[in-house]
Amino acid sequence: MGHPTMRNLTECISTRLLPRVRRPGQYVGLEINARCADVEAAEVTVALAFPDTYAIGISHLGSLVLYGMLNDVPGVACDRTYCPPPDGEAVMRSEGIPLFGWESRRAVADFDVIGFSLSYELCVTNVLTMLDLAGVSLHAADRGPDEPIVIAGDALADSPEPMADFIDVFLVGDGEVPLRAFVDLVRRMQRAGAAREEIILEAARTIDGAYAPRYYASACEPGASLAVVRPQRADVPETIRRACLEDFADSPVVTSPLVPLSEGIHERVVIEIMRGCPNACRFCQAGATRLPVRFRSVESIVAAAGKALDATGYREISLLSLSTSDYPDLDALISRLTSEFSGRRVSVSLPSLRVGSQLRHLPRLTSTVRKGGLTIAAEAGSARLRKALRKRISEEDMLVGVRSAYEAGWRRVKVYFMAGLPGEDQADIDAIHDLCRRLSETRKTVDGHPGAITASVSWFVPKPHTPMQWCPMRDAEYFFAVRRRLRELSRRSPVRFTFHRIERSGLEGLIARGDRRLGAVIEAAWNAGARMDSWDDHFNHDAWLAAFEAAGLNPAEITQRSLDTDRSLPWSHIRCRLSDDRLLAEYRKMQRDCRF
Numbered sequence: 001m002g003h004p005t006m007r008n009l010t011e012c013i014s015t016r017l018l019p020r021v022r023r024p025g026q027y028v029g030l031e032i033n034a035r036c037a038d039v040e041a042a043e044v045t046v047a048l049a050f051p052d053t054y055a056i057g058i059s060h061l062g063s064l065v066l067y068g069m070l071n072d073v074p075g076v077a078c079d080r081t082y083c084p085p086p087d088g089e090a091v092m093r094s095e096g097i098p099l100f101g102w103e104s105r106r107a108v109a110d111f112d113v114i115g116f117s118l119s120y121e122l123c124v125t126n127v128l129t130m131l132d133l134a135g136v137s138l139h140a141a142d143r144g145p146d147e148p149i150v151i152a153g154d155a156l157a158d159s160p161e162p163m164a165d166f167i168d169v170f171l172v173g174d175g176e177v178p179l180r181a182f183v184d185l186v187r188r189m190q191r192a193g194a195a196r197e198e199i200i201l202e203a204a205r206t207i208d209g210a211y212a213p214r215y216y217a218s219a220c221e222p223g224a225s226l227a228v229v230r231p232q233r234a235d236v237p238e239t240i241r242r243a244c245l246e247d248f249a250d251s252p253v254v255t256s257p258l259v260p261l262s263e264g265i266h267e268r269v270v271i272e273i274m275r276g277c278p279n280a281c282r283f284c285q286a287g288a289t290r291l292p293v294r295f296r297s298v299e300s301i302v303a304a305a306g307k308a309l310d311a312t313g314y315r316e317i318s319l320l321s322l323s324t325s326d327y328p329d330l331d332a333l334i335s336r337l338t339s340e341f342s343g344r345r346v347s348v349s350l351p352s353l354r355v356g357s358q359l360r361h362l363p364r365l366t367s368t369v370r371k372g373g374l375t376i377a378a379e380a381g382s383a384r385l386r387k388a389l390r391k392r393i394s395e396e397d398m399l400v401g402v403r404s405a406y407e408a409g410w411r412r413v414k415v416y417f418m419a420g421l422p423g424e425d426q427a428d429i430d431a432i433h434d435l436c437r438r439l440s441e442t443r444k445t446v447d448g449h450p451g452a453i454t455a456s457v458s459w460f461v462p463k464p465h466t467p468m469q470w471c472p473m474r475d476a477e478y479f480f481a482v483r484r485r486l487r488e489l490s491r492r493s494p495v496r497f498t499f500h501r502i503e504r505s506g507l508e509g510l511i512a513r514g515d516r517r518l519g520a521v522i523e524a525a526w527n528a529g530a531r532m533d534s535w536d537d538h539f540n541h542d543a544w545l546a547a548f549e550a551a552g553l554n555p556a557e558i559t560q561r562s563l564d565t566d567r568s569l570p571w572s573h574i575r576c577r578l579s580d581d582r583l584l585a586e587y588r589k590m591q592r593d594c595r596f
Helices: 006-020 061-071 086-095 121-134 176-191 196-206 285-289 298-312 330-344 357-365 383-388 395-408 426-442 476-489 502-513 518-527 541-551 555-559 580-594
Strands: 044-050 076-082 113-117 149-153 169-171 216-220 227-231 269-272 316-320 347-349 374-379 412-419 452-459 495-499
Touching: 006 086, 044 061, 044 176, 061 076, 061 113, 061 176, 061 269, 086 121, 113 121, 113 176, 121 502, 121 518, 149 176, 149 196, 169 176, 169 196, 176 196, 269 298, 298 316, 298 330, 316 330, 330 347, 374 383, 374 395, 383 580, 395 426, 412 426, 426 452, 426 476, 426 495, 452 476, 452 502, 476 495, 476 502, 502 518, 502 541, 502 555, 518 541
Parallel strands: 044 076, 044 113, 113 149, 149 169, 269 316, 316 347, 374 412, 412 452, 452 495
Antiparallel strands: 216 227
16 A cells, blocks of 8 residues: 555654653553554454553553453464554654554554554544554545455444444444454455455444445434434444453453553553452443453453563552442452462452442451542432432442441542433532531541541533433533632632533533534544543534534534434444333423423
């Protein structure tokens, strides 16, 4: 395709890129445990593309799992690439350096497959940056027979339409299942001399969880505000069922994680101990889509932790899941980790720790459990709204749990809330501060000092495939008023509030809820300079406003209205474990609980 040879590209990166960028170490690609197979000898080459900075992508566990899995497949070479920050993008454009594989130094456009991990809504413009830097056609419909097949998975594949113009195949669900099947298909069909389009069609026809948007049409039904999707061929499925890894033991444990050369956001051993969540909170997309709940055994976790510590030199183990407290053998697991690794001065961190009876673990584990701060996802200040959300946590649970944490050595508490929930009123907002104040005063019973409470307030975004998918978002003025009220209440208080940026949450809602028309908006915003939208110093709200205006779409019509429960939605063709009837029943219960 006319791209530089690996030798020439390596020289260009070393002499023209590295001397001219901040943090050049992020482009070097010589990390400990790097293991891309030989791209020149491989039958199938895959570039796993993380559409955000190196610091985030190098720490993304899902990418590490797939990277290791594919490089274990004979005949497959899997490299990785990340989205250069604006300074790196500018140098690469001015010097004509294409996006490259971090280890192979091969141009990404020369791989057979480019695989994006779409973990969150605000990464979408970064996908376009990476495709354009690679020299790959932005639109799937424009790609020629020699261009890579562009695939995507992770959270946004559950509501894929906003990115449908740019992706050849979405792999929906647990990535281990459809990605391995897709790579096997590519190898088999390339051996037989199949064309690129034949491979895409065969994937759509035969692989569970594979969705190729080109074979489906998107159109608005009469009277509807959002477009729905229908197949245009008889040989592709009408609905795409989310792929599921039934036996969690079949998911590779990352025992040799990459150790970043430049700072990563997580520099520790991370082990996913459980997939799925039993709590069924009505707002949570991950909890609704990643069912059923599956666990790793204590023995496999301890063994993996030992290998990963040896392979990295890290001194911290993080136990990852949506709700670590609900791991059924948590007592035994922490005891085993303590006995195995306390002599090596290894600490254990417990994200997603639900307060309540689970905090009985803490007093006896003060030597091994890292006590940087306790995090509580209260979500709402009032018991009424927590009930509506199916957030099974009482104020008494929180007070008792925080007291136990203070007694065990914790000194900081962070509490997460959402504002803008259906049925929310002024009393619910005031209850956020009241709860935080009581949590702070709990410490006085331990050592006579008020506790430092940081309350993080995000704005409710209705997510697809949840019982709250039909709910509207409040407008920006409502959120501004909430922010003013909480700041007023917290003056001269040990409670400190932080707030998500309102404009960014609104954009998150638009992309989460949007249909295929959002593709033109994303492209227009990107052309106007939108980059790294999840970063405060790069977010360009004006570019997005202009893009919606140019597309003739009213953001309020997408996010600030209730959706009809008797109509199909832009993501209805993606089927998860919870049926539409189950989601609707939960929505009706929530309406009664919220009284709206």
